[in-house]
Amino acid sequence: MIFGRVKPLDAILATAESKSLHRTLGWFQLMLFGIGCVIGGGIFVLTAVGAQKAGPGLMLAFAIAGAICIVAALCYAEIAAMIPVAGSAYTYSYTTLGETVAWTVGWALILEYAVAASAVSVSWSGYFSGTILNQFLGIHLPAWASAGPLALGGAPGGLVNLPAVFIALLMTWLLMVGTSESAKVNAILVGIKVIALTVFSALTLPKIDAANYSPFLPAGVFGGIGSGVGAVGAAATIFFAYVGFDAVSTAAEETKNPQRNVPIGLIGSLLICTVFYIVVSAGAIGAIGGQPIMSAIAGVPLEAGSPELARQCALPQYHEALVCSNEALAHVLRVIGFGPIGNVLGIAANVALPSVILILLFGQTRIFFVMSRDGLLPAVLSRVHPKWKTPHVVTMMTGVAVAIAAAFLPVGQLADWANAGTLYAFMMVAINVMMLRKSQPNAKRSFRTPALWFVGPATIVGCIFLFVNLPWQAMLVFFLWGAIGLGVYFAYGKGASHLGRGIVETPEGAIEPPVPGAH
Numbered sequence: 001m002i003f004g005r006v007k008p009l010d011a012i013l014a015t016a017e018s019k020s021l022h023r024t025l026g027w028f029q030l031m032l033f034g035i036g037c038v039i040g041g042g043i044f045v046l047t048a049v050g051a052q053k054a055g056p057g058l059m060l061a062f063a064i065a066g067a068i069c070i071v072a073a074l075c076y077a078e079i080a081a082m083i084p085v086a087g088s089a090y091t092y093s094y095t096t097l098g099e100t101v102a103w104t105v106g107w108a109l110i111l112e113y114a115v116a117a118s119a120v121s122v123s124w125s126g127y128f129s130g131t132i133l134n135q136f137l138g139i140h141l142p143a144w145a146s147a148g149p150l151a152l153g154g155a156p157g158g159l160v161n162l163p164a165v166f167i168a169l170l171m172t173w174l175l176m177v178g179t180s181e182s183a184k185v186n187a188i189l190v191g192i193k194v195i196a197l198t199v200f201s202a203l204t205l206p207k208i209d210a211a212n213y214s215p216f217l218p219a220g221v222f223g224g225i226g227s228g229v230g231a232v233g234a235a236a237t238i239f240f241a242y243v244g245f246d247a248v249s250t251a252a253e254e255t256k257n258p259q260r261n262v263p264i265g266l267i268g269s270l271l272i273c274t275v276f277y278i279v280v281s282a283g284a285i286g287a288i289g290g291q292p293i294m295s296a297i298a299g300v301p302l303e304a305g306s307p308e309l310a311r312q313c314a315l316p317q318y319h320e321a322l323v324c325s326n327e328a329l330a331h332v333l334r335v336i337g338f339g340p341i342g343n344v345l346g347i348a349a350n351v352a353l354p355s356v357i358l359i360l361l362f363g364q365t366r367i368f369f370v371m372s373r374d375g376l377l378p379a380v381l382s383r384v385h386p387k388w389k390t391p392h393v394v395t396m397m398t399g400v401a402v403a404i405a406a407a408f409l410p411v412g413q414l415a416d417w418a419n420a421g422t423l424y425a426f427m428m429v430a431i432n433v434m435m436l437r438k439s440q441p442n443a444k445r446s447f448r449t450p451a452l453w454f455v456g457p458a459t460i461v462g463c464i465f466l467f468v469n470l471p472w473q474a475m476l477v478f479f480l481w482g483a484i485g486l487g488v489y490f491a492y493g494k495g496a497s498h499l500g501r502g503i504v505e506t507p508e509g510a511i512e513p514p515v516p517g518a519h
Helices: 009-018 027-038 043-083 090-097 099-135 162-176 184-205 232-244 246-254 258-287 307-313 328-335 340-374 392-408 411-441 451-470 472-496
Strands: 504-506 509-511
Touching: 027 184, 027 258, 043 099, 043 232, 043 258, 043 328, 043 411, 043 451, 090 099, 090 340, 090 411, 099 162, 099 340, 099 392, 099 411, 162 340, 162 392, 184 258, 184 307, 184 328, 184 340, 232 258, 232 411, 232 451, 258 328, 328 340, 340 392, 392 509, 411 451, 411 472
Parallel strands: none
Antiparallel strands: 504 509
16 A cells, blocks of 8 residues: 555456456557557647647657657556556556545546547637638638637637537537447548548658758757747647557457567557658648747747737738648648648548547546546446436536637647646556556566566656646646645545445455444
8 A cells, every 4th residue: 555545456357357358459450550549639730739839840749759658658558458447547556556646647537538628629620610611611700709719820809619619519419328439430530530641741742842941949959847849848749649549558458469469569550650740740841831930039939829829820921831720731731732632631630530539538437437436526427327328427527628628728738738637647557567566476467568677767757758848837737636636535535435435346246344233
């Protein structure tokens, strides 16, 4: 026991063992699965945000974020294969570090998933407004209805992002009534995203002008702790473009020869995505330029999503600037003369991004659900609808919160907030893996992280490194959110905890505490 009560690992492992899955996946299937999970909303929109932070150094930022993801993925793979149960990093921490730390991890995951869903909703809104409404229907939403008050590149006067609210609430409703994606539909959406990025690269690379890469690092490598700029600051933001690889880790239990195939699938998919991202950013910046708009006073890039950047982007000379676009990749293709194909790419984003929102909402509600089932949150949150068979109460609450955040905040700021929670969770996973090696050396592990003496600390250092290079506002939000969470835990969760009351989950079911005086 480290911090509070610990869930008995033996019972969890016994439950996992009783539900062992058939091993059918090879390294190639894992790699394709990983590419599909990783490529999402980040690359379609954060290209503009990253360029505003680092300019052409965005390519270096993708490499930095990808390297940290690789070591984190190897840690995730061992513990996901060892404890293949619901709850992700929250459950892992409950068995190793204790209830209090587990609560902080679960609370951080709630921040990660919910805010990430808001970020992708805003991403979808940019492509929907720019492609579907403007290009095809000739409809131009008024400024007050198409962007939040601090939306990147939006004209001053934005009040609420109505398309983002619409898609967030639509996906919430679908999740509440139990609509789920089939494997075939998901495969089609993955194919659409990969084909769109491939076509984009093929069209932009021949248009590259080397002059657009100079200066390569206009804000330097390190912008300074809390500044959120420079190549490292951009890496901390576009880390969002890699979120999803943990889904590959959870497939370790279904993988043939996992000790060989899991690292190949994980590292292979992340390397391919990293190369993909670097090529896409090279094509976008090389074709039309991607220098950040600098502050005339401080000589550093204006903050992405700030009112001042919005005012600058409204000026005629920045009409075609990459950093001012809400639909970055489609915008690049239109500028270089491939307008119709840019519109098709915009349609691809409109079709594919809602599935990402749905997955993120699903993940967030299930973390809430597991914490409620453990007694740390009110039981009403784990109530299942009698007809839909889904946790409708927590899904509805989550969807409304996601829609509100999407209505008023810019995508870059939302991505930074989501990354803060993600980086904390990934760091805790690495700590859990190392502690379980010491405390449970003989537990069954279908995959063991190679060179854990290096990979574990590298993950911890890498996550802290990116965290302190987020904008100070994102760090402040994370700590404020954490403080609120601890207040909720000590006011409610600690006393209501099933584990604290002696209710322990076992393979046979829950063991209730004995009734005082009973024999």
